[in-house]
Amino acid sequence: MHELVERLLKGDKRAAARAITHIENDTQEKKEILKDIHPHTGRAYLVGLTGSPGAGKSSLTDRLISLLRKMGKTVGIIAVDPTSPFTGGAILGDRVRMGKHALDPGVFIRSMGTRGSLGGLAKATREAVRVLDAFGSDVIFIETVGVGQSELDIMHVADTTVVVLHPSAGDHIQSMKAGIMEIADIFVVNKADLPGADKTVQAVNHMLDLVHDFEFRPPVLKVASRDNMGIKELWCECERHLAFLKESGRLANKRQKQRQDEILSIIDAEIGRKIKSLIQADPKWATTLSDVEEGRTDPYEVADIVLRRLLKV
Incomplete structure (x- = not known):
């Protein structure tokens, strides 16, 4: 296992994949791996993407990967998918929407089945993130399974939580606000080229207006992944939120709590x-x-x- 960790720390993708497999399968070697990589973690920026099915989380992640690679940043992705009842693996394990990045040495994509876990993440997600952090990823995206407003676990793992909505969500904002709507650091109305986007943005802003004690008011952005509209603006807001966390001391406190x-x-x-x-x-x-x-x-x-x-x- 020490040899495996050494290869992982040098950027060996196969070693990283094997380490995550040990973690998912909860093998005896898991503890040794996590112990060895621990001193090399805590450097990556963790961005969570959550939202209901069909909101376009994977397409949005794909566009963000392209942007960050042009900026010279290395990217890790943990995509949590529903579990196959036959194999126990992730149903969407091939990550079709991110396939063009699969051979990029600066991108590591891993699908994980929920294996019965609730809250939008797999049991091994947090530990898999540690592996990609030690692997050397500058930014790690954690995409939740997409089961609705109960996906709250992401707020305990990510530095910045992005809640992705679709244009037809405007009529449901009030019913959603008791759950997933309250964990967002950034709201994204994806597929903004479709009717209803402005109404959804207005509904979210109205909800936010009812809260007056924001230290960081979540921005509400219109994005169209298909046309690459608003992707740069979204990343700028992510960086602005990270700067706020660092300057306010919240990042250190948040990671200590994690x-x-x-x-x-x-x-x-x-x-x-x-x-x-x-x-x-x-x-x-x-x-x-x-x-x-x-x-x-x-x-x-x-x-x-x-x-x-x-x-x-």
Whole structure:
């Protein structure tokens, strides 16, 4: 694994792909890889793109890749897709809309199946981002699965969250604002060459007008990926938001919070594994379940007993 990490740090695409595969499959080598790359992370700018299906997230990402490559920046993409019920892989694993970048040495594209995870991301997304960061990507785009307004996990991973809407979303803004609409740093009305774009922009701005305590008011941009309209403006707003995060100290605080969440998530997963192992090895577990079913004890009391045994408190 040390040799694999050395190749990854030198920009070897195959090594990066293998490292992410270890992470997705939760192999024994995963911890060693993540430990070795940790000192080389924290340099990339993380941009999340979320929104409902059909909003054009992949096409938008494709245009941003082209722009950034012209600027000389290296780009990583983690695209989270629905999971195939037959193979367990990402249904749109070929990333058709980004195919022209596949052979570009400065671009790394990886599709990940959700594998049952909710919130728009796969369980391994955060760790895969670490790999692309260590790999040397200047900018990493994280595209969520596209399941609706519950995709809120992206705000805990990305530095800047871009919510992508389509022109017909104008009538639904009010119903959406309790969920995905509240996590945006930038709003993009994509396919702005279609009717309804101005109405959607107006609806989003009206929603934002109801909030008066913005330190950074999310801009609302009209973009047409097909015509490359508004792509430069979108990237300028991303850079403006990043500058705001750095100058205000929010970037450091945000990343510290992300590290804390990551550590707690790891602890939670490890405790879960140990508890399952403890239960499976306990010959009295079947009796305990019977006691719960027959009312001699309750699930909360059993859970407390198991936790005390595990944590020895």
